[in-house]
Amino acid sequence: MKVKYVFMDIDGTMIRFPTGKEYVTSPKTLLEDLVMEKDGLSREDAWRKILSCGDIDVHCLSEFLPELGIRYDIYFQKLYDSVKPNVEVCEDTKRFLPYLKEHGYQVYTATTNSKFITDIKLSLGGLADLSGCPYLAGYYPGCAFLDPQGKFAPDYYDRILADGGFDPEYCMMIGDEPLRDAVPAMKAGMRYGVNIDRHQKEKFHERDGLLHINSLEVLIPLLEQG
């Protein structure tokens, strides 16, 4: 495999939800709480103030923090506490991301998750913190292209390729939902599509042009073959 750029989904691919839930308290409620406290507002008025910052169909709530006067570190900690009981960074992710960085691959997220929540989830595995994730060259969250359909917009992967000027011949998309991850990425032109299912018996097999793996670590020797 000749790969330079690796695009990765987050939920189900880098992390998993052992409890089946994502948040203890939703990001919306947590942000409302902070605005209520800061400005002495009712919940309804706090939400109205948040909405006045921009269109929530195309923006992530964390983008409104400066305008709301809420500190990044405070919202980061609240969200961290809210996902901590439900999110686990997969062990193979903890080895795969450093491997890719060390070997000069550029890794980008391709996920509905904002940069903010991506960093929070990865920080649970010691891979990121408030300042970002050193293993990632960039982020393509659902709000990247101001499209209300986010990652599920039909041209999402085309726009990624155009945005970064990536040569699709050297691109690989890894995800756990073929129809949202590897398949549309390959349709946009990315050379390699990978689906991960950690319950799969075989280490890997190819089917319908996709590589099906049961651990991210399976990719390491395949990448090394060049």
Ligand SMILES: [Mg+2]
């Ligand atoms: Mg997923």
